[in-house]
Amino acid sequence: MGEVIVITSGKGGVGKTTTTANIGTGLALEGKSVVLLDADIGLRNLDVVMGLENRIVYDLVDVVEKTCRLKQGLIKDKRFPNLFLMPAAQTKDKSAVTPEQMMELTKNLAEEFDYVLVDSPAGIEQGFKNAIAGASRSIVVTTPEVSAVRDADRIIGLLEANDLKNPQLLINRIKLEMVKRGDMMNIDDIVDILAIDLLGVVPDDEQIVISTNRGEPAIVDGRSLAGQAYKNIVKRILGDNLPFMSLDTDEGLIAKIARVFGFVKK
Amino acid sequence: MVKNEIVFKGTKEGLHVVLRGDLSFAEIKDMLEKKIKPSKRFFEGAKIIGFSGRNILEEEYFELKSIVEDQYGMEVIGIYNDLNINSLYDVEEKAKRYYENEEERQDVEGKGLFIRSTIRSGQFIKHSGNIVIMGDVNPGAYLEAKDSIMVMGIMRGTAHAGSAGNYDSYIAAFRLEPMQLRIGDIIARSPDGMPYKSGIPEIALVKRGMIIVEPY
Numbered sequence: 306m307g308e309v310i311v312i313t314s315g316k317g318g319v320g321k322t323t324t325t326a327n328i329g330t331g332l333a334l335e336g337k338s339v340v341l342l343d344a345d346i347g348l349r350n351l352d353v354v355m356g357l358e359n360r361i362v363y364d365l366v367d368v369v370e371k372t373c374r375l376k377q378g379l380i381k382d383k384r385f386p387n388l389f390l391m392p393a394a395q396t397k398d399k400s401a402v403t404p405e406q407m408m409e410l411t412k413n414l415a416e417e418f419d420y421v422l423v424d425s426p427a428g429i430e431q432g433f434k435n436a437i438a439g440a441s442r443s444i445v446v447t448t449p450e451v452s453a454v455r456d457a458d459r460i461i462g463l464l465e466a467n468d469l470k471n472p473q474l475l476i477n478r479i480k481l482e483m484v485k486r487g488d489m490m491n492i493d494d495i496v497d498i499l500a501i502d503l504l505g506v507v508p509d510d511e512q513i514v515i516s517t518n519r520g521e522p523a524i525v526d527g528r529s530l531a532g533q534a535y536k537n538i539v540k541r542i543l544g545d546n547l548p549f550m551s552l553d554t555d556e557g558l559i560a561k562i563a564r565v566f567g568f569v570k571k
Numbered sequence: 572m573v574k575n576e577i578v579f580k581g582t583k584e585g586l587h588v589v590l591r592g593d594l595s596f597a598e599i600k601d602m603l604e605k606k607i608k609p610s611k612r613f614f615e616g617a618k619i620i621g622f623s624g625r626n627i628l629e630e631e632y633f634e635l636k637s638i639v640e641d642q643y644g645m646e647v648i649g650i651y652n653d654l655n656i657n658s659l660y661d662v663e664e665k666a667k668r669y670y671e672n673e674e675e676r677q678d679v680e681g682k683g684l685f686i687r688s689t690i691r692s693g694q695f696i697k698h699s700g701n702i703v704i705m706g707d708v709n710p711g712a713y714l715e716a717k718d719s720i721m722v723m724g725i726m727r728g729t730a731h732a733g734s735a736g737n738y739d740s741y742i743a744a745f746r747l748e749p750m751q752l753r754i755g756d757i758i759a760r761s762p763d764g765m766p767y768k769s770g771i772p773e774i775a776l777v778k779r780g781m782i783i784v785e786p787y
Contacts, residue, residue: 360751395692396693
């Protein structure tokens with residue numbers, strides 16, 4: 306029986322879809338069988354980020370409504386044979402499925418795959434409720450902005466109210482230079498406010514824009530900073546107790562990586 | 572050994588046998604027997620529409636035909652050089668197959684739905700006749716017609732012509748850069764990699780069980 310992980314944030318545009326694509330691909334790289342489930346019905350994106358948009362024939366709503374079999378709704382990734390995507394419908398909206406149907410769907414998928422990653426839509430309405438319905442574990446994505454952190458706090462409250470204890474935090478798009486200058490919230494501030502376990506920090510990286518447009522997750526060619534950060538996060542999800550370096554901005558994980566790769570001079 | 576010398580493609584009407592281009596005729600015969608023999612029972616009674624992927628001569632066609640028909644109990648329903656499987660049906664038969672009733676046929680056959688605007692992501696246009704779009708069709712938009720589809724603009728979305736099984740229908744556009752094209756139950760997708768730019772008006776039709784895009 307596999308694990309169902311929901312990736313959510315409350316606020317839009319913080320990188321839920323990018324995170325889902327990268328973590329999913331990372332888990333597949335580690336040899337796990339993974340299915341990515343796009344719960345953002347009507348505004349699907351995960352297929353584009355994965356570069357699988359042109360392969361879509363059936364989608365999540367077709368599977369839930371049983372117009373096709375479960376297997377037909379799964380698109381095999383073009384790079385990894387153990388990675389699959391179930392795209393959302395584009396011409397429907399969030400009310401096309403119910404939390405009960407999602408629960409059944411994720412349960413069926415978890416029987417066949419090691420990991421089921423659910424990409425949640427922004428917001429706290431029906432789409433969010435659908436996305437968390439079958440999950441047993443959750444990752445909250447936020448960026449170092451007050452508004453995003455505020456929304457993340459609200460989401461954590463909702464997750465806990467829905468029996469998803471111990472959500473893990475992923476801080477995305479941190480800009481080292483700005484944190485150093487004191488112009489950006491630093492990691493400790495965010496963790497202090499949200500008071501949940503930190504899963505990882507992903508630096509702001511131009512490479513993400515390039516890889517998104519190309520439909521190839523940054524983790525595939527793990528040379529970029531963000532790709533490296535996602536690799537560490539994947540190891541932590543797998544239970545590897547990766548030494549979590551002091552998240553002091555000077556000697557934090559990112560700073561270390563940056564220094565190793567010669568991006569930041571100490 | 573190289574795989575997939577011979578591929579069977581199933582459609583609603585029957586099987587297409589796709590042969591690899593660089594094989595000699597003797598090799599093809601050999602491969603065909605190798606492929607069919609182990610699952611003879613499975614192929615028995617199957618209908619073959621035609622052979623494609625490599626040009627075969629008329630006598631070769633009849634030789635293949637006699638092999639699959641006499642030895643394996645399959646049936647070749649296409650004719651030699653049959654470009655379009657739709658020629659299998661006459662006009663009346665088609666009407667019966669594609670439209671729910673005579674009224675629907677009278678209502679929509681040869682007529683079209685005209686839309687003068689951009690069709691955007693998430694929009695779904697369905698019509699039982701032809702569809703004509705004066706404007707662009709964006710990625711994520713979906714067109715479905717029982718007859719043909721014409722886009723007077725850039726076609727970047729997904730289009731499904733002949734949705735009831737009419738392989739005679741076509742999809743044409745001033746610029747054909749689609750995500751996916753479907754005619755009947757045949758699906759073709761855009762190539763991976765760099766976005767494709769066509770530059771000239773093109774038309775997508777069914778030939779030998781495949782969707783072919785060509786200038787018009």
